[in-house]
Every structure is written in structure tokens, then in C-alpha cells.
Amino acid sequence: MALGHFLARQGRDFVILEAADKPAAAWRERWDSLELFTSARYDALPGLAFPGAPDRYPSRDEVAAYLTDYARHFDLPVVLGSRVRAVRKTDGRYLVELDDRAYEADQVVIATGPFQMPLVPSISAGLGAGVVQFHSTAYRSPQALPDGPVLVVGGGNTGYQIAEDLAASHEVHLSIGSKQKPLPQRILGRDLFWYLDKTGLIRKPAKSRIGRRLQRNEDTLIGSSPKRLRRHGVELHGRTIEAGGTEVTFIDGTKLDVRAVIWATGFQADHSWIDVPVFDETGRVVHERGVTASAGLYFLGLPWQHTRGSALLGWVKDDAEHIAQRIKERQK
Numbered sequence: 001m002a003l004g005h006f007l008a009r010q011g012r013d014f015v016i017l018e019a020a021d022k023p024a025a026a027w028r029e030r031w032d033s034l035e036l037f038t039s040a041r042y043d044a045l046p047g048l049a050f051p052g053a054p055d056r057y058p059s060r061d062e063v064a065a066y067l068t069d070y071a072r073h074f075d076l077p078v079v080l081g082s083r084v085r086a087v088r089k090t091d092g093r094y095l096v097e098l099d100d101r102a103y104e105a106d107q108v109v110i111a112t113g114p115f116q117m118p119l120v121p122s123i124s125a126g127l128g129a130g131v132v133q134f135h136s137t138a139y140r141s142p143q144a145l146p147d148g149p150v151l152v153v154g155g156g157n158t159g160y161q162i163a164e165d166l167a168a169s170h171e172v173h174l175s176i177g178s179k180q181k182p183l184p185q186r187i188l189g190r191d192l193f194w195y196l197d198k199t200g201l202i203r204k205p206a207k208s209r210i211g212r213r214l215q216r217n218e219d220t221l222i223g224s225s226p227k228r229l230r231r232h233g234v235e236l237h238g239r240t241i242e243a244g245g246t247e248v249t250f251i252d253g254t255k256l257d258v259r260a261v262i263w264a265t266g267f268q269a270d271h272s273w274i275d276v277p278v279f280d281e282t283g284r285v286v287h288e289r290g291v292t293a294s295a296g297l298y299f300l301g302l303p304w305q306h307t308r309g310s311a312l313l314g315w316v317k318d319d320a321e322h323i324a325q326r327i328k329e330r331q332k
């Protein structure tokens, strides 16, 4: 939608194809109590401020409402219920295939987000049928879980937030595979992202020396910490290495009997439907700030596409503007 904003300003003929039946689908599918880790000041797409006090942390539903309103406000041509099944190159143009129709386009931007395929470790297959288990994408609220010990696997922001959400009503355990550095959400009364923005760190290119260092620490915990979770009564464990029946084993050999497991173990990109040779041998997109070697094919919203801000609401506009400019130059 950020790109749509810039393309509309150019007066370009374009369409935004969205698989879901409602806008902001990725946000609607997240858990009920989700609170953004970026304050409202940094949750706006280009040209329309995020409503309300700038220093608060908006909820999932507020973001969904904002994005829906954004499309309406700029009259963006979003076509819902339109999953793209394939993108192919034909005679210098692109054929974009859906179940019921196809489009021919001179230029195509893939902005399908970094959170496509839920990643669940294969050890999950060892859990018995009596254990309720699902990926964090299926988690909505504590009511969906049976009584008894719940294990949340994954020590990123998602795992921490879900463990805390469950702690008031359940016995909760959190398994942390690799420790992430906890950062306070507010420092001396200011939001963390205020510092990242003002110091320019959020806009440091991925290839710069400082950008490379930041990428190594990318999975940083924001606003949560082991100490905070312990205060909520959550018991912390190391990596989960085995699961059998109702029992899981952690890396230190300790075991836990569980009633439910939530896999907050991340996502994998799925670009298998893009039939254009722009991927390396590991399946990663080869690009220069979203511009691929296949003329007229772009990506937007990849993590670290150009900077730490590339896949965040408040900073995606920089890459969107860059891609919009490339599109303009090519279409002349």
C-alpha cells in the first residue's frame, strides 16, 4: 500500500492483488492482545498519520483499521480475494496468473511479506494426539488452551508476548533456543525507535559496516526480558530437542510433561510461485534494494531489503519510494 500511494501520485495504471478477503489480512490473523513494539508515531505509511497519541503502542485491531482506512483514503485499487498463483516472464512482459484470470504487466512488485509459511520443527511430530499443539499464527487468546502446563517454544518477540499473555491463566514454560538481547522499549522516557530514528541507525544500509553489525543482532527482544517473564511466573528453559508422547526434552536433559505446545518458531518465505530466475541456490532473492536482474520485477518489504526499517510500517516508505522511482524511469 505504501508503494500504491507513490504509484497513484504518479498517475500510474496499476492494481494491488490481495489473496485475503479483507485488507490487512496478516494483522487480523495475529493474537487478540498483540501490542505493537513500535509506537504510533512510527506506524504510519506515507501521507497519512496514524491516529491517536503518538507515544502509545497500538493494538492489532488499530493497525488493521488504519490500513483499511489507508486504502480507502487514497482510493487505492486493492482487489481482494485475488491470490496470485504464478508470475512468469513472457516476451519482456510478465504474466500474473490467478485461479480465475490472468494479468499482463510491464512491471511487477512482489510485496507478500516475510511471514508466509509457518515454520514448525520436525520434532513436533513426536507429540501424542493428547497434546494440543499449533504454530503461533493460530494463537488468538488463552481461552483456546486446555488447563495444564503450556510450553511456548521460541524466544523471540512472539514467544515472549504469547507466554506473558498466557501467564495469568496457565502454568507457562518458555523454551529459548537462542538467546536474544533484550532491549527496553523506553529509555529515559523516550521510545527505543525514537533513538534508532534520530541516530539514523534505522536507515543504515544493510551493506554498511554498522548495518552488518545490526543485522547480526537483528532478532532483538523489544520490551520483554527473561526477568520480566519470571515475574509473571513463567519458567524458562533452553532449546527443545525432542518430543515424545506428552513429554518434551530440553537441551540440558531436563524433561517436562505438557498439555499444550505453541510453536513460536518463525516463518519461511515461499516464493515457489515466482517462475523467474531471480533466486540464488538457497532460494534467496537476489536483488539490489528490491530491484532484481529481471527488468521490471521488484520486491518490497523483505527483512533488511535495504535497512532495518525495510520491513517495518514506519520506514517501508523509503524503499517504496525508491521502487516507485525505478518503475517511473522504466515506464517513460
Ligand SMILES: Cc1cc2nc3c(=O)[nH]c(=O)nc-3n(C[C@H](O)[C@H](O)[C@H](O)COP(=O)(O)OP(=O)(O)OC[C@H]3O[C@@H](n4cnc5c(N)ncnc54)[C@H](O)[C@@H]3O)c2cc1C
Residues within 6 Å of the ligand: 017, 018, 019, 020, 024, 025, 026, 027, 030, 035, 036, 037, 038, 043, 082, 083, 084, 085, 111, 112, 113, 114, 115, 158, 273, 300, 301, 311, 312, 313, 314
Ligand atoms: C507478531 C508480529 C508483530 C509485529 N509487530 C510489528 C510492529 O510493532 N511494528 C512494525 O512496524 N512491524 C511489526 N511487525 C512486522 C509487520 O508485520 C510488517 O512490518 C508488515 O506487516 C509487513 O507488511 P507487508 O505488507 O510487507 O507484509 P504482510 O503484512 O505480511 O502482507 C502481505 C500480504 O500479502 C498477501 N499475499 C501473500 N501471498 C500472496 C499471493 N500469492 N497473492 C496475493 N496476495 C498474497 C497476504 O495475504 C498479506 O495480506 C510484526 C510482525 C509480526 C509477525
